[in-house]
Amino acid sequence: MTRSWKSSIRARYTVAAAVFSLIILGALGATLDLVVRNHLQTTAFDQVERVASQWSATARGGVLPRPIPAYAPVELIQVVDAGHHVVDASKQASSTVPLSWMRPPPDDRFQHAVECRPEGDCLALMAIRLTPEADAGVVYAARPEAELIAGGGLELAIGGAIAFLVGMTAYRTWTLVGRTLRPVAAIRSRISEITVSDLSLRVPxxxxxxxIAQLATTANQTLARLEDAVEQQRRFASTTSHELRTPIAGLRTQLEEAVHYPGDIDPHETIRNALASTDRLEAIVDDLLQMARLRQGDPAPPESVDLADLIRAEVANLPRRVPIAVEARQGVIVRGSRVQLARVLNNLLANAQRHAGSGVDVTLTVADGQAVLAVTDDGPGVPPAHRERIFERFVRLDDGRRRDPGGSGLGLAISRDIAHTHHGSLRVEDSPAGARFVLRLPLAKQAESRPGDGRGQGGPAGERLPMRCLKPSRLVDPRSVTDAP
Incomplete structure (x- = not known):
């Protein structure tokens, strides 16, 4: 396909530079032409005026040599009478044909003009009327125009210089822009070689x-991130297919056994097992959809969330397994999605309950402008070597598989993704006993400027509460109190 010059940056820049230089140089050339022409003509008129004035004074005295002596550059001198008859002349001037038919009027005795002769040359001529009388004669003095301005030579020279300079400007622009865009062409060529199946190539x-160097560096960084993302997607697709294949294969085996051996299989037991496998598939699919929504980067509109209230609500809704002790600072406000933060807290509490031996502790404090929510159990804990690995998708340690065989292995991964979308972090930290999961979230501006907003504390919003109201309060699940000895 033939490309138009308008589609080429190199061609557009070259044309623009040529046009711009042509305009500038054209204006300069026209100015130079006027200045040079005016200077040469003024010099010529001064010379012929001086000679004409000299011989007009001599003619008024009545004494004129024959012929009139003349010296270069003013060699054409004539004295004519009122009837335009040549009275006297220099050797170089005609003795019969006057140099000009111009006759100055009595009130303007000095006149100059450019006279072009039939031979083709032009003269700078000065005419001086001897006296104001009607029968006064006229003295003519003339010289040829300067060769530089005769016949348009000056314009041709300036035009040639302009054309040369415009050509040089266009050539240099074409060369420099081509040299500048050469790395871009190399980058474009290399990018055209990159495919989804091979993202290891990098642009020069x-x-x-x-x-351009910054563009290439940024492109390589983008390609590296894209390669990592594609590799993660491939691993995710492989792991997802493996995790889905297991319950599907189990479900298929149960159904095939029920079909092939109807007399040996209890149909009710088969249906219960099939429902269990279906529940596991549904849990995996729901978690995958949740992760996809989080990765889309289009969260729900943020709202102010009181973490102490959220902890109370989630603890109250959990099924009774082990006691949960809550020590939460009041008035800790963050901005985000209440539903998503509730999902994180529910995942952490459910995980802690599964692994706890006798109880779970939940604390909420403020440190360095962040809300710090810690969920600690007294179970076997998480080995340091696996503290990052458990946040990977579908990763479940042996103890987790034993305690929750139907889990999807996506809860902690989803919780960390939610923490990241809220500009926070979720990690496992050291604990004297058991596992300690710590969620850190940036405080809302209103929470940073006001330690408490009055909600649930008996004070109006915006009122600064006494320091005793900011002390942590011990909250215990009312359902776990009945089980305490």
Whole structure:
């Protein structure tokens, strides 16, 4: 396909530079032409006026040599009478044909003009009327125009210089822009070779630290991130297919046994097992959908969330397994999605209950402008080598598989993704006993400026509460109190 010059940056820049230089140089050339022409003509008129004035004074005295002596550059001198008859002339001037038919009027005895002769040359001529009388004669003095301005030579020279300079400007612009865009062409060529199946190629980075080098560096960084993302997607797809294949295969085996051996299989037991496998599939699919929504980067509109109230609500809704002790600072406000933060807290509490031996502790404090929510159990804990691995998708340690065989292995991964979307973090930290999961979230601005907003504390919003109201309060699940000895 033939490309138009308008689609080429190199061609557009070259044309723009040529047009711009042509306009500038054209204006300069026209100015130079006027200045040079005016200077040469003024010099010529001064010379012929001086000679004409000299011989007009001599003619008024009545004494004129024959022929009139003349010296270069003013060699054409004539004295004519009122009837335009040549009275006297220099050797170079005609003795019969006057140099000009111009006759100055009595009130303007000095006149100059450019007279072009039939031979083709032009003269700078000065005519001086001897006296104001009607029968006064006229003295003519003339010289040829300067060769530089005769016949348009000056314009041709200036035009040639302009054309040369415009051509040089266009050539240099074409060369420099081509040299500048050469790395871009190399980058484009390399990017055209990159495919989804092979993202390991990188674009060449030119020397220096100019915009093109920064573009190439950014492109390589983007390609590296894209390669990592594609690799993660591949691993995710492989792991997901493996995790889905297991319950599907179990479900298929149960159904095939029920079909092939109807007399040996209890149909009710088969249905219960099939429902259990279906529940596991549903849990995996729901968690995958949740992760997809989080990865889309389009969260729900943020709202103010009081973490102490959220903890109370989630603890109250949990099924009774082990006692949960809550020590939460009041008035800790963050901005985000209440539903998603409730999902994180529910995952952490459910996980702690599964692994706890006798109880779970929940604390909420403020440190360095962040809300710090810690969920600690007294179970076997998480080995340091696995503290990051458990946040990977579908990763479940042996103890987790034993305690919750139907889990999807996505709860902690989803919880960390939610923490990241809220500009926070979720990690496992050291604990004297058991596992300690710590969620850190940035405080809302209103919470940073006001330790408490009055909600649930008996004070109006915005009122600064006494310091005793900011002390942590011990909250215990009312259902776990009945089980305490």
């Amino acid at each position: 980075v030119p020397h220096g630290d100019d915009e």
